[in-house]
Amino acid sequence: MRLLLSALATASLLVCGASHANNQPYAPSYLTLDGDPQTVKIKDWNSPKQCKGCHPRQFKGWQGSMHSIAFIDPVFQGEWALGEKETNGLTRNLCAGCHTAVGTVNQKVEFDPKMGKHGGFTTEGMANAGVSCDVCHTVSENNVLHTAMLENGNASFAIANDKVKRGPLSDSKSPMHKTEYSDLHTKSEFCGNCHNVFHPGNNFPIERTYDEWKYSPYAQAEIQCQDCHMVPVDTAIRVADEMKPAKDLENHGLGGKAARGGKPRDMVHDHGFVGGNFTVAPLLGVKGGQEHADAAKKRLQNVAELEAKVATQADGVNLLTVTVHNRRAGHNLPTSLTFIRQLWLEVVITDAKGSELLRSGSLDANNELPEGTVIFQNRAVDGDGKGPQHKPWKVAGFDMQNTIPPKGSRDATYAFNLPKGVSEYQVEVKLNYRSFSQATADLLLKDKVEVPYIEMTSLSL
Known part of the structure; x- marks a missing residue:
């Protein structure tokens, strides 16, 4: 600093x-x-x-x-x-x-x-x-x-x-x-x-x-x-x-x-x-x-598309690959302060009885994203390479870039196992967005405001 x-x-x-x-x-x-x-x-x-x-x-x-x-x-x-x-x-x-x-x-x-x-x-x-x-x-x-x-x-x-x-x-x-x-x-x-x-x-x-x-x-x-x-x-x-x-x-x-x-x-x-x-x-x-x-919601709900497929590996592990396409933004998704904007995947996989096999990207009780969430965002660092840095005046570079370019796409992969005797499962994938995190709102605003998000698009397998 x-x-x-x-x-x-x-x-x-x-x-x-x-x-x-x-x-x-x-x-x-x-x-x-x-x-x-x-x-x-x-x-x-x-x-x-x-x-x-x-x-x-x-x-x-x-x-x-x-x-x-x-x-x-x-x-x-x-x-x-x-x-x-x-x-x-x-x-x-x-x-x-x-x-x-x-x-x-x-x-x-x-x-x-x-x-x-x-x-x-x-x-x-x-x-x-x-x-x-x-x-x-x-x-x-x-x-x-x-x-x-x-x-x-x-x-x-x-x-x-x-x-x-x-x-x-x-x-x-x-x-x-x-x-x-x-x-x-x-x-x-x-x-x-x-x-x-x-x-x-x-x-x-x-x-x-x-x-x-x-x-x-x-x-x-x-x-x-x-x-x-x-x-x-x-x-x-x-x-x-x-x-x-x-x-x-x-x-x-x-x-x-x-x-x-x-x-x-x-x-x-x-x-x-x-x-x-x-x-x-x-x-x-x-x-x-x-x-x-x-x-703005209508724009967000018409800008991206999802594709997904599951492949079973030789060791029996199932790999879910989700592809996010930037179809209709003439700039990256997200854009602007890309180290503050939050664009992420929420994935839930359940068996035929509704039991969860995998969950990722669901907001926690504090309205924050849990560790391991796939987020399309750039990670900012300060002059000493320390991050993530969320204050613009401290940013000296990005040590990770994961936004989606115009007409481009990004992949995310999830591994899951099926319990013995289970062959049927359902995959639910959502692409969500909000302009800033709950922590950012809490840092900047005097009054408590629960930061909303929008489901941009979704698919089921």
């Missing part, structure tokens, strides 16, 4: 030095302001409610999404606060750059030690809205060439306060604001600016959702993040099955108007950005949260 904090401190000193001041004014993030920092004000950006009048469809999609609660998410806040204390504030801008870009460029993000279990962060006005309409649509530039990794990540974008709304429509006109076409908004690189996270001290990729996509069959087929996460779940399923961008699907049904009074268009993107988190929005009780949680 001492070595890691030293590395973080060194990184902070470097990026704040004169030669890096223009590239990283909000170090260690790579966020920059396309404007005058001396005159910038939070009110330079619009509240999402102002956008709702002309863009009700987009507002409805965004409201209750993980983007809408990016700043107030209590699990994120708990981890962020713990990082604030353990790194003496060196992670503040790293997280804030993406979770409240407007608050960051205005330097209105403050730590309150009295909030939550470990403290918490506050900001002002529309900066509380997290990743909101005006955050994305005032992004003016990609700062990838200014990063130490020469990769998208750690808020590698510029945000402008010039009242110009940028987006993917080349012919948009509005009586309410200036508009400008942005090719960046049509590409996955736009998303990669936040959905890649590198440790600012050692540059290790803590989160690499964008890179997982970049080297996948989806990228080769020119399928962008937007083709799966800015369309209904049923359309995302078709994109993955047909391996075509959403606009190239026959009868995609995505037409409409981008704004009230606008002209009809062949395709209008939704703004729900549905992923795999079905826990936090309902926990907060925000409007639209349950709808987004239900969509």
Whole structure:
């Protein structure tokens, strides 16, 4: 830990030095302001409610999404606060750059030690809205060439306060604001600016959702993040099955108007950005949260498939082989903080009378996974190689990687014996998922919350 904090401190000193001041004014993030920092004000950006009048469809999609609660998410806040204390504030801008870009460029993000279990962060006005309409649509530039990794990540974008709304429509006109076409908004690189996270001290990729996509069959087929996460779940399923961008699907049904009074268009993107988190929005009780949680569950229940077979060895031992296929995610399963997400197999084998011959992966009385559970997860270690490590600021590498790549698969094997005289048996296999463990919730949250999980898919033999 001492070595890691030293590395973080060194990184902070470097990026704040004169030669890096223009590239990283909000170090260690790579966020920059396309404007005058001396005159910038939070009110330079619009509240999402102002956008709702002309863009009700987009507002409805965004409201209750993980983007809408990016700043107030209590699990994120708990981890962020713990990082604030353990790194003496060196992670503040790293997280804030993406979770409240407007608050960051205005330097209105403050730590309150009295909030939550470990403290918490506050900001002002529309900066509380997290990743909101005006955050994305005032992004003016990609700062990838200014990063130490020469990769998208750690808020590698510029945000402008010039009242110009940028987006993917080349012919948009509005009586309410200036508009400008942005090719960046049509590409996955736009998303990669936040959905890649590198440790600012050692540059290790803590989160690499964008890179997982970049080297996948989806990228080769020119399928962008937007083709799966800015369309209904049923359309995302078709994109993955047909391996075509959403606009190239026959009868995609995505037409409409981008704004009230606008002209009809062949395709209008939704703004729900549905992923795999079905826990936090309902926990907060925000409007639209349950709808987004239900969509996330639907995505999870349509992304993977199981295969299983049993082979009897010469010594009489039976080997059950379970194969998990990543059929419809354009990134790894799981993705994001792969050392925290939990994707696991639950296997129960019984004889004809119902007596258990094998059980693996069933949650215990403490809502935790028992030892020996097959879990598709990366194992993080610190700078001394010690793990598992679950605090992002301490991660220096992975000593085990077991996530499932796009269109790829992983196998798991279980051995079992049949009692003498028993020839019939039944195998039940489930693939389960949750965003974090019970121990993580207990560490980060002040109030006790039992972490739910979802059965993604199952099969019987």
